[in-house]
Structures are given as structure tokens and as C-alpha cells.
Amino acid sequence: MSHHLRHQTRGRTVVGCALLAVALGAGATACGSDDPSSAAPYDASDHISFNGPVEAGQKADPDEPLEILSEDADGRITDVTAVDAAGRRVAGELSADGLRWHSTAPLAAGARYTIRVSTENGDGERGRKVLAFETGEPDEQKRLKVTFGPGAGTYGVGQPLTAELSRPIEDPAQRRVVERSLKVESTPAVEGAWYWVDDEKLHYRPKEYWPAQATIRATSALHGIKIGDRLWGARVKPLEIRTGERVIAVTDAASHTMTVYRNDEAVREIPVTAGKPGFETRNGVKVVLGKESFVRMRSSTVGIAEGSSESYDLPVHFATRVTWSGEYVHAAPWSAGSHGYANVSHGCVGMSTANAKWFFDTVREGDLVEVVNSDGDSMEPFGNGFGDWNVDWGEWRSGSALTGTLPNLVASGESARLRPGSA
CATH class of the missing domain: 2.60.40.3710 (Immunoglobulin-like)
Structure with missing residues (x-):
């Protein structure tokens, strides 16, 4: 955008807008006044230029700065506004002598701009020029x-x-x-x-x-x-x-119960079993990721060797997923005698089939499942579902590029996403 399209106006060689330039018509002098500043602005096209493509219809390169020049030492630029169709203004700087204005912020790509230039000559007469142009789209x-x-x-x-x-x-x-x-x-x-x-x-x-x-x-x-x-x-x-409604399920691994709250009112208390020693359920707040009416859970998918005393291969119904690594809330009829009394699972929260169906039908994706009083690790903030609520608000704000510089807290590898479940 370094060339100027030149044309003749008022018998002089001048530089005009080489894009979609629209100049205001010359204004008439106000009647009955000798004050030049009270007259309508005159057309400043004959001494204002800006950098742009030399062929009409071309689009400006948004990587190039915008520059407005006055080619008349007696006609100073007093103000320039550059605004795109979305209302975004381009910051700029006017030289002390009023002969040059240039943008100090990048133009937007794929945008249409309107430039309004105000001038004043040595006699105090005000001039104006309006230009319009478009910038090209990036590859x-x-x-x-x-x-x-x-x-x-x-x-x-x-x-x-x-x-x-x-x-x-x-x-x-x-x-x-x-x-x-x-x-x-x-x-x-x-x-x-x-x-x-x-x-x-x-x-x-x-x-x-x-x-x-x-x-x-x-x-x-x-x-x-x-x-x-x-x-x-x-x-x-x-x-x-x-x-939807505010639904929060709180599992107390010590008392072996889950209490489900709807809009802060306890609506159901369910006897459950959580993870046993060595397979403790994660503490903390988790977000429901999805629901599967049937899942086949195999111990091999969570690192338990087949044939060991801990191996299993179970058909599981009404499974509500809360981590990618395999924690669910689900029906566990095989451990019915432990519901409400002992933690015997491999990390999931198990309950009767009737209670699991009620829970499955009650919660939706995005509802909250919190585990307290487990001897397990804390829920990972990221990488294994949505553990976002386990980050306190001060640390969370530090993870914003606008308010802080907290290092990323990514946890767990891609392998966690491949695990179907732990019963």
C-alpha cells in the first residue's frame, strides 16, 4: 500500500483514495457571517491523500499501517477517525505539524473502514474528506x-x-x-x-x-x-x-451414603458403596460427563491383570460417568450387602439397580457429583473430566491471561480417556 492514485482537481495534481473513496461535497459558506469557522466544511480532497492500492476495487493489506497526508503546508490535519463496520476504532497518532497521521494499531482483516479526516487552513476554514475502503482476508x-x-x-x-x-x-x-x-x-x-x-x-x-x-x-x-x-x-x-435445576449429589464415603439435592433441598438419601483400600474413589467435585444405560466393565482396562484376585468382567446398568478414567455412579447388585455399610468397589459409587435407575433418570450432563471423606486422591482439575470446581477462585483467576500467570494444571494422560470403567 505504498502507491497513490493521482488525479487532477482544481488544476492541481493531487493524491486521492485508491479504494472505494467517497468525498463529501463542498459546503456553502454560512450566510451573514464573516467567521470562517462557522462555514460548512469545504471539500479537502485536493490536498489529502492516503496510502492504498493503485487500482480501484483492490483491497488493502491489513498488515500495512494506514497513513493520511496533507500535501498543503497551509492545510493542517486536525482530526482523523478510522472505524470499521463493527464499530471498532483504529488508534493513531497525528504529527505535531498536522501534516501526517498514521495508525498505531493493526487494521482488522476482512473489514470495511470509513475514514473521516478534518482539516483547517491558514484562514481558519475547516475542510473534510471521507474515505471508505476494505481490507483483504488472510489465507x-x-x-x-x-x-x-x-x-x-x-x-x-x-x-x-x-x-x-x-x-x-x-x-x-x-x-x-x-x-x-x-x-x-x-x-x-x-x-x-x-x-x-x-x-x-x-x-x-x-x-x-x-x-x-x-x-x-x-x-x-x-x-x-x-x-x-x-x-x-x-x-x-x-x-x-x-x-436446568440445581442438582448436586454428595457421596460421603465414610458413612456410605449419597444425598441428592435439588435446588438445595435433599430429595433422596441412597445407601452406596465407594472405592475400597487401594482403589479409593477420588475426593472432590466432579461434573457428569454422560450417561450409558449399559457398559461392560473389565478390570484389564484399569490396569488390573486378568486372573488376579481383583479382576472382573461385569455387565453394568444405569452408568453415569464422572471421569474419563472410569469412575461412574452405577447399579451394583453384586455388592448389595455392602450398600450403606462398607466400601468394596474398585473406585465407582455403586448402589441398588432401582436407585441407580432413579439417579440415571434424575441427573443430566453438567450436574455435580461430590465425594467427601474418601481416602482417595483429589479429583484432577483438568484432563480427567471437569475438575474445574476444585480450583479455588483466586487460583482460577490467575489462570487468565488478563489477570494472572498461573502455570497450567493439566493432569493425567490420554490413556485415561480410553478406560471404559471401574466397577
């Missing part, structure tokens, strides 16, 4: 794509939002650009924040659980924004989800 390989999750639908109040990036973003400044463009709004409104799980994934959750019956919408203003060297934001499909 596909130069675009950062974002996919919001989960899918549209109704979830429990513990469901975090996710943002998957099409390529890793490691630079802190680039992370700030990305995160600043990802917006989450809820009705009712609540305080929340993004957390960088790793270079390609962010999670969003509020300070407390989502309100019941809330509407949550995630959007992106990343399209056309320059993130880094030759990397631009792509269009992002928005996401809208709703929450």
Missing part, C-alpha cells in the same frame, strides 16, 4: 479458529464452557488478544473468567455454580483481529446453552 492457514463447547442444549449448573483453538498460542501477549475477544454473558449475570488449560484450550466457569434456569451465551469478536505475525482471528460460531 486459511493464517487464521486462528475457535470452537466453543459443549454443544447447544440444557446442562447442569456445574457445566464449564470450553474454547478449543485450531493452533497453540504460547505468547502471553497473543493470549491476551485471544481471551479479550472471547465473551461470555449469562442471564442472570454472574462473575466468571477464562482459564488457559493449555496452549490450545480454555475453560470458562463462574465464581460459584451457574444459577438454575440461566441462559449462557459465548461469542467471539476475534474475526479479522491480528493476533500475531501473519496470524488473524477467524469467524467463530456462537454458542448458547441453558441450565
Whole structure:
């Protein structure tokens, strides 16, 4: 964008907008006034130029800065505004002599801009020029794509939002650009924040659980924004989800009971069995990941050798998954004598078939299952389901590129995702 399209105006050689330039018509002098500043602005096209493609219809390179020049030493630039169709302004700087304005922030790609230039000559007469142009789109390989999750639908109040990036973003400044463009709004409104799980994934959750019956919408203003060297934001499909009732199931591994709360009211107390010594159920808050009416659980998938005293191969009904590594809440009729009395499972929370069916029919994806008083490890924050609620709010905010620098807390490997279940 270094060439200028020149044309003749008022018998002089001048530089005009080489894109879709629209100049305001010359204004008439106000009647009955000798004050030049009270007159309508005159057409400043004959001495204002800006850098752009030399052929009409071409689009500007968003990697090049925008520059506005006054070619008349007696006609100073007093103000420049550059705004795209989305209302985003381009920051710029005007020289002390008023002869040059240049952008100090990158233009957006794939955007249409309107430039308004105000001038003033030595006699105090005001001039104006309006220009319009478009910037080109970056190549596909130069675009950062974002996919919001989960899918549209109704979830429990513990469901975090996710943002998957099409390529890793490691630079802190680039992370700030990305995160600043990802917006989450809820009705009712609540305080929340993004957390960088790793270079390609962010999670969003509020300070407390989502309100019941809330509407949550995630959007992106990343399209056309320059993130880094030759990397631009792509269009992002928005996401809208709703929450249902507030359902929280609390398993006390010491008393061998699960209490299910709906909207903070206890609606059912269920005798259960949790993980026995050596296979203790994880403590902490977990989020329901899905429900399977039938799962075949094999001990070999969780590292127990076939033929050992701990091996099993069981048909399991009404299985509600809470970790990728194989923790479920499910029917366990084979251990009925231990329900409410002892922990004998390999990590899952077992109960009668009737209670398991009721639980299966009651909860939905995103509902909360909390385990207390187990001798097991704490639920991993990330990598084995949604352990987001086990990170306190101060640490969570430190995981935002805008408010902190907390190291990533990714836990567990991909192998955890391959395990069908532990009975």
C-alpha cells in the first residue's frame, strides 16, 4: 500500500483514495457571517491523500499501517477517525505539524473502514474528506479458529464452557488478544473468567455454580483481529446453552451414603458403596460427563491383570460417568450387602439397580457429583473430566491471561480417556 492514485482537481495534481473513496461535497459558506469557522466544511480532497492500492476495487493489506497526508503546508490535519463496520476504532497518532497521521494499531482483516479526516487552513476554514475502503482476508492457514463447547442444549449448573483453538498460542501477549475477544454473558449475570488449560484450550466457569434456569451465551469478536505475525482471528460460531435445576449429589464415603439435592433441598438419601483400600474413589467435585444405560466393565482396562484376585468382567446398568478414567455412579447388585455399610468397589459409587435407575433418570450432563471423606486422591482439575470446581477462585483467576500467570494444571494422560470403567 505504498502507491497513490493521482488525479487532477482544481488544476492541481493531487493524491486521492485508491479504494472505494467517497468525498463529501463542498459546503456553502454560512450566510451573514464573516467567521470562517462557522462555514460548512469545504471539500479537502485536493490536498489529502492516503496510502492504498493503485487500482480501484483492490483491497488493502491489513498488515500495512494506514497513513493520511496533507500535501498543503497551509492545510493542517486536525482530526482523523478510522472505524470499521463493527464499530471498532483504529488508534493513531497525528504529527505535531498536522501534516501526517498514521495508525498505531493493526487494521482488522476482512473489514470495511470509513475514514473521516478534518482539516483547517491558514484562514481558519475547516475542510473534510471521507474515505471508505476494505481490507483483504488472510489465507486459511493464517487464521486462528475457535470452537466453543459443549454443544447447544440444557446442562447442569456445574457445566464449564470450553474454547478449543485450531493452533497453540504460547505468547502471553497473543493470549491476551485471544481471551479479550472471547465473551461470555449469562442471564442472570454472574462473575466468571477464562482459564488457559493449555496452549490450545480454555475453560470458562463462574465464581460459584451457574444459577438454575440461566441462559449462557459465548461469542467471539476475534474475526479479522491480528493476533500475531501473519496470524488473524477467524469467524467463530456462537454458542448458547441453558441450565436446568440445581442438582448436586454428595457421596460421603465414610458413612456410605449419597444425598441428592435439588435446588438445595435433599430429595433422596441412597445407601452406596465407594472405592475400597487401594482403589479409593477420588475426593472432590466432579461434573457428569454422560450417561450409558449399559457398559461392560473389565478390570484389564484399569490396569488390573486378568486372573488376579481383583479382576472382573461385569455387565453394568444405569452408568453415569464422572471421569474419563472410569469412575461412574452405577447399579451394583453384586455388592448389595455392602450398600450403606462398607466400601468394596474398585473406585465407582455403586448402589441398588432401582436407585441407580432413579439417579440415571434424575441427573443430566453438567450436574455435580461430590465425594467427601474418601481416602482417595483429589479429583484432577483438568484432563480427567471437569475438575474445574476444585480450583479455588483466586487460583482460577490467575489462570487468565488478563489477570494472572498461573502455570497450567493439566493432569493425567490420554490413556485415561480410553478406560471404559471401574466397577
